[in-house]
């Protein structure tokens with residue numbers, strides 16, 4: 325909608341303005357890494373972060389979420405959205421949130437997710453430091469950012485601030501903004517292009533080429549070879565901004581009449597994920613770890629393309645960093661398959 329400029333000196337007052345109206349979740353340091361957490365003070369804010377341990381989807385879809393509370397009289401839904409600001413989301417994570425929005429609303433609306441999502445104002449920010457495994461410059465690079473409200477790009481002396489929704493525009497009243505000059509807007513465009521161009525890792529091939537090649541190698545020995553060190557821990561799923569599976573469980577209170585139903589993030593790399601109970605006993609339809617390992621890449625690179633119009637991966641690199649066995653990196657695995 326409009327382009328503004330916020331000086332470095334005025335950033336603190338703006339964020340304090342946000343914090344006076346909303347809970348603000350933003351990147352903060354945690355030991356040597358970063359996490360999205362509620363800001364207690366502006367001093368904690370780290371817009372220079374490289375990546376966060378968990379993706380920002382946890383703001384709408386927490387790792388554990390109550391769905392209903394029940395007793396002998398019936399049940400109540402636990403949907404109780406609170407307005408909040410999610411500040412400092414990198415462009416590829418904004419794309420990941422837009423993909424999650426599709427997963428949770430396209431075929432069947434997930435009311436728990438959407439209530440939280442609709443109550444959240446998203447302020448994106450440019451990548452100031454690359455995560456060592458990032459490859460977002462070569463996957464979904466042409467995909468436009470959607471669903472955010474405001475975007476801040478670090479340039480000389482401050483930030484260009486683009487408002488992209490009415491909600492975003494309404495935040496301008498909370499700070500001291502000037503209109504951005506053409507030079508500042510041009511510098512911001514160059515900064516964001518350089519961030520795409522300078523990713524440390526690169527995926528080879530277009531989205532269509534990757535989809536074709538991964539699908540046609542369904543029966544390749546490459547999956548067995550790549551998965552031989554897999555611990556089936558599911559960490560690569562848990563840290564992923566486009567993984568959206570969950571497990572639903574009931575918890576009964578000691579009165580035997582009341583309790584709650586909740587959901588937990590789930591991971592298709594774990595052996596339990598594909599276990600089902602049938603009339604003649606339990607069955608696991610992806611019993612072998614190589615099958616589960618392959619399934620993750622099929623989902624990311626081939627199966628979900630139709631729904632999303634491209635791979636279900638943003639190139640954030642979190643999975644590579646989370647894998648103890650060092651075998652989860654989509655850039656490494658897909659590049660290997662592209663050479664087959």
Ligand code: SF4
Pocket residue numbers: 560563564565566567624636637638639640641642643644654
């Ligand atoms: S598969 Fe890995 S790189 Fe792709 S979005 Fe998920 S965590 Fe990020």
Ligand code: SF4
Pocket residue numbers: 553554555556557558559560561593594646647648649650651652
């Ligand atoms: S690929 Fe790595 S992170 Fe994923 S389940 Fe296997 S060992 Fe765990």
